[in-house]
Amino acid sequence: MSESFRPETILIHGARRANPTSSVAVPIFQTSTYRLASTRAGAEFQQAVEPTEYYTRWGNPTTHALEVQFAALERAEAALAFSSGMGAVATAILADLKQGDHIVAGSPLYAGTTELCLHILPRFGIETTFVDPTVSANFERALRPTTRIIYIETPSNPTLSLTDLAAVAKLAQSRDLVSICDNTFATPLGHRPLESGITAVVHSATKYIGGHSDVTAGLLAGPRAVIEKCWQFAKLTGPAIDPFASWLLLRGLKTLAVRFERQSATALALARFLEEHSAVARVHYPGLNSHPQHELARRQMHTFGAMLSFELKGGYRLAQRFAESLTLALLAVSLGGTETLVSHPASMSHGLLSEEERKRTGINEGLVRVSVGLEPAEDLIADFRQALAAARS
Ligand SMILES: *Cc1c(COP(=O)(O)O)cnc(C)c1O
Numbered sequence: 001m002s003e004s005f006r007p008e009t010i011l012i013h014g015a016r017r018a019n020p021t022s023s024v025a026v027p028i029f030q031t032s033t034y035r036l037a038s039t040r041a042g043a044e045f046q047q048a049v050e051p052t053e054y055y056t057r058w059g060n061p062t063t064h065a066l067e068v069q070f071a072a073l074e075r076a077e078a079a080l081a082f083s084s085g086m087g088a089v090a091t092a093i094l095a096d097l098k099q100g101d102h103i104v105a106g107s108p109l110y111a112g113t114t115e116l117c118l119h120i121l122p123r124f125g126i127e128t129t130f131v132d133p134t135v136s137a138n139f140e141r142a143l144r145p146t147t148r149i150i151y152i153e154t155p156s157n158p159t160l161s162l163t164d165l166a167a168v169a170k171l172a173q174s175r176d177l178v179s180i181c182d183n184t185f186a187t188p189l190g191h192r193p194l195e196s197g198i199t200a201v202v203h204s205a206t207k208y209i210g211g212h213s214d215v216t217a218g219l220l221a222g223p224r225a226v227i228e229k230c231w232q233f234a235k236l237t238g239p240a241i242d243p244f245a246s247w248l249l250l251r252g253l254k255t256l257a258v259r260f261e262r263q264s265a266t267a268l269a270l271a272r273f274l275e276e277h278s279a280v281a282r283v284h285y286p287g288l289n290s291h292p293q294h295e296l297a298r299r300q301m302h303t304f305g306a307m308l309s310f311e312l313k314g315g316y317r318l319a320q321r322f323a324e325s326l327t328l329a330l331l332a333v334s335l336g337g338t339e340t341l342v343s344h345p346a347s348m349s350h351g352l353l354s355e356e357e358r359k360r361t362g363i364n365e366g367l368v369r370v371s372v373g374l375e376p377a378e379d380l381i382a383d384f385r386q387a388l389a390a391a392r393s
Helices: 008-011 037-046 062-074 087-093 111-124 136-143 167-176 225-235 243-254 254-275 294-300 314-327 356-362 377-392
Strands: 078-082 104-105 127-131 147-153 178-182 200-204 218-222 279-283 307-312 341-343 366-371
Touching: 008 062, 008 243, 008 254, 062 218, 062 294, 078 087, 078 225, 078 254, 087 178, 087 200, 087 218, 087 225, 104 111, 111 127, 111 147, 127 136, 136 147, 136 167, 147 167, 167 200, 218 225, 243 254, 254 279, 254 307, 254 377, 307 314, 314 366, 314 377
Parallel strands: 104 127, 104 147, 147 178, 178 200
Antiparallel strands: 078 218, 200 218, 279 307, 307 366, 341 366
16 A cells, blocks of 8 residues: 555555455455475475465464555554454563563553563563653653663553653664554554654554454554564464454454544543533543643544543442443443443452552542443433432432
């Protein structure tokens, strides 16, 4: 796809040039292995990088079409698909690190990423320093001679705080560091961090890219050299995506723009409703004037997205009662699907973090996170209104 096409066009046509057949929909190459022309060809594949027709842990034509399309979407040289978002996150972090290396990370992050940095990486001698990412200078202050990666997530989960992409990219470039951004919440329609100079992006494609709560997958996009290194690592650690999952992502991408635009518009309407409600202490949504980084959001985001969170005045019990009183929105972890999902981070996704870690990251007990789906705003607001009333009664 030509660079000049809009992202919305790449969503429709971006996989075409990597489709080895003339079918309009990319076929599912549901095979684990491929017929080789000779033993010599088999030997040559041992030296190959990302071959698409050798063995599906190494590559697959359906997955390749997805990777080509996704790279174009993120304005990257190359991309790599995984069986989960954590597969992409762990590979992006580990593929290039060794014992003694150091990471500086914005906080909060997706809870799985935080746990990886706190509980797994130290066993291999890799330390992480977490900083408040809303103050860009914090990243530079935390650097050590051994720092190799700056890792960020914007907007962040679940407090919707933002990181200044251009500031982090500039710092990383000036120190010859790799910068990685988890772009799950914003999607490539919200922003494309590589355009700001970030080295690589990771995604939980389980969320908006798949878009229908029916597939678990991850994506990574960046410079070819980084992707190759990650492929070498993933080929041996094994988070390979299944061809059918790749096909579901190709299908999901086609409607990403219409879904995301509608969900974002509904999110703004819901955020405004919640902001006016007497049971609500605070609403976190980058599209609201009251968001402390609204100016940055306007500067770096094309769309403010469909994730929001809010704090209930009654704390833990009220938040739980509210979540359990909803009739349309579903109480569930995950996000980015067609159904509105609500979660209570203090008891669910971030329940494994210590009290202190939750405090440091602003995940208080009355916080409720919402992934806005495709229901009409009127029906959704009515459901939230009745659940707020039921929680207080
Ligand atoms: C869900 C999520 C992940 C992990 O992705 P999985 O597909 O569940 O492995 C990583 N980052 C963010 C921001 C997420 O929301």
